[in-house]
Amino acid sequence: MTTTWTRATEGDPLDGLRAALTSDGAGCGYEPPGGYGDRCWLLHPIHEGPVRLRWDQVLAREGRRLDDWTGTPSHLVFEGVAGTDDLEGPDPAELDRATLARLVDRLARHTPHGADALVGAAQAPVAALVGDTGLVAWRGRLGDALAHHDTMPDPWFPATWWAADGSWLVLTDFDLSATEVFGSRALIEGLLADPELDAVRHPSIAESLGGWTRPGSHP
DSSP states (O other), X not given: OOOOOEEOOTTOOTTTTHHHHTSGGGTTOOOOSSOSSEEEEEEOOEEETTEEEOHHXXXXXXXXXXXXXXXXXXXXXXXXXXXXXXXXXXXSSSOOXXXXXXXXXXXXXXXXXXXXXEEEEEOOGGGOOTTOOSOOEEEEEGGGHHHHHHHOSSSSOOSEEEXXXXXXXXXXXXXXXXEEEEEOHHHHHHHHHOTTSOEEXXXXXXXXXXXXXXXXXXO
């Protein structure tokens, strides 16, 4: 039986992340500076009618590749690519449900206790509801991520969510169109090899910005 995630108490240390999640540099979500074996990006889907396209398929229309783009994965990647106004996506700020489901399945395979693993989650401060002061954080089971997605009271899925045991962390930066996943080498290699995901290696936000991560400054 699934259940939605519940609001974390104000005194919850959030597995040692509370200070980082409320820092000036985490306005759009928290990107950890290290501590994980590997990382990758999940590019949010693009559709042409019922057909899902990979980002490089779209960029190839102008003879370009994502590898040629040194900035973060946002809609700016597609500027100047003919026909993109007729495509659906990529959505900013959150994963689509199908990609989220696939990611949850992969995370469960690489988390002690699988779908029953305890997770924490936090909204990006820039997405906080009007009148809501302080950090909006959640607690729940990994396996209930989809239930939270389907019934969540906030406009977007939490920007940052992580395994309570520290084995992985997921960031969907509020103004990007891709999700960054940090975890073990086995987890990341599994995501990169998954044919249902458009997962790529690409510079982190900090690397793209030369270490400067002020909210809203993504190229």
